Amino acid sequence: MASRAHEVRKYQYSFDARVGGPGRLLLWGDLGRIAEVGFVAEAASVPEPVIAADLNSATVWFRRSALAALVDLLRNHTPVQVTISDDGHVDVVKAHGLLDSLVVCSTCSPALVAAKTSGIHEAMRRLIAYCGADASVQICPITFHLDGDSACGAYESGDTGGFSLDAQGRGQVCLFDVEKENRALPFTGANAPLIEDQLLPVHEAMHAWFVGRQPTYRIQEPFCKLVSFVISEVPGGPEYCWFFTSTPDDHPDVLMKYLCEMGMTTDLAAQVLAQTAQAAASKGAALTDAEFADVVSAVMGQDAVPAFQSAGILP
Amino acid sequence: MAFKVHQIKKYQYSFDARTGGPGKLQLWGDAGRIAEASFVSETAQVPAPVIAADLNSATVSFRRSALPGLIDMLRNEDPVSVTINNQSPGFVFVGTGLEPVGEGES
Numbered sequence: 047m048a049s050r051a052h053e054v055r056k057y058q059y060s061f062d063a064r065v066g067g068p069g070r071l072l073l074w075g076d077l078g079r080i081a082e083v084g085f086v087a088e089a090a091s092v093p094e095p096v097i098a099a100d101l102n103s104a105t106v107w108f109r110r111s112a113l114a115a116l117v118d119l120l121r122n123h124t125p126v127q128v129t130i131s132d133d134g135h136v137d138v139v140k141a142h143g144l145l146d147s148l149v150v151c152s153t154c155s156p157a158l159v160a161a162k163t164s165g166i167h168e169a170m171r172r173l174i175a176y177c178g179a180d181a182s183v184q185i186c187p188i189t190f191h192l193d194g195d196s197a198c199g200a201y202e203s204g205d206t207g208g209f210s211l212d213a214q215g216r217g218q219v220c221l222f223d224v225e226k227e228n229r230a231l232p233f234t235g236a237n238a239p240l241i242e243d244q245l246l247p248v249h250e251a252m253h254a255w256f257v258g259r260q261p262t263y264r265i266q267e268p269f270c271k272l273v274s275f276v277i278s279e280v281p282g283g284p285e286y287c288w289f290f291t292s293t294p295d296d297h298p299d300v301l302m303k304y305l306c307e308m309g310m311t312t313d314l315a316a317q318v319l320a321q322t323a324q325a326a327a328s329k330g331a332a333l334t335d336a337e338f339a340d341v342v343s344a345v346m347g348q349d350a351v352p353a354f355q356s357a358g359i360l361p
Numbered sequence: 362m363a364f365k366v367h368q369i370k371k372y373q374y375s376f377d378a379r380t381g382g383p384g385k386l387q388l389w390g391d392a393g394r395i396a397e398a399s400f401v402s403e404t405a406q407v408p409a410p411v412i413a414a415d416l417n418s419a420t421v422s423f424r425r426s427a428l429p430g431l432i433d434m435l436r437n438e439d440p441v442s443v444t445i446n447n448q449s450p451g452f453v454f455v456g457t458g459l460e461p462v463g464e465g466e467s
Contacts, residue, residue: 060456063421066407069454113430124463
């Protein structure tokens, strides 16, 4: 069985005076119309879905009484996803996003986990707002591990943490908050919910955000760092080019040094990320390095390719 | 075939104690009343819309069960419009524009 999941971006519905009730509900994604929904009377049989061969669109029917709950789902929840399968199933579901992230710790008190969960969720809310898009529904929910466990392995001195995909393709972030010796703030219930304690969760969540959008580490890393500074309100902001000015050319952050020399700002970086999300969605695949440079050029109003060349990313 | 799309600016509805249910729902635009909707029982035939020749207004009917959804749409979505189309036998839609997912109630 094959299936495709499409995130619903917009919806449109009507009441039809010919039938005296719900008319059509149209669900739209980045690539166009995903589904057209018709409604039948409560006592009528529900027609089988009609599914496009490429699994990119479908025509489906629900009973009239389902409209209210469908509109509630579309209006009040995000992300919403339509899954189209070649076995004839079409599902409209509340999908998972970064706000549904899980936080686990095998050695923490429930109160400490709750405090850190509160801080991470607030940071994820700000991250989504700043970037103009959530992480891919395919890798969510993401699980944040606060200590070394079977997923992250045992902590070794100097570990900072990291993002990876688990065996099911879901995101997982190892933070080692419990064991780490070099935390800026002690790992306590009072500090855990603070936005300034979310620097590393935001950084690693940004690596998750880039999944399916841009895969190059030397592009991801400086943007992950910048966004983590912005969201966790690192002192010295809201502009952070000062941090990158002396980055050596062999460092993975160096692209931001050259973009800052061109005039990159916190606001422009947000536009770059939002347009990257849109461009990758329109393409249906991650952007190449050259395509990402084109996005940066369009946002900055000047050719950004030399910055990518200086950073050793483009030839 | 021709059609006009009228944006709804205001709405007004009532319950009629004679019928013990929804009375009339009136939809108003900048140029006046666009549509007057009546409500019929779930098992009754829905009368065909009556459309003005200039396509600026219509008299329509919905089933009583449609009223909560119509009110929810008028209250929470923006813009909401009435499409009046004289293609035989004539149809009238009350519908939203493209609404972003997850925007919440207005």
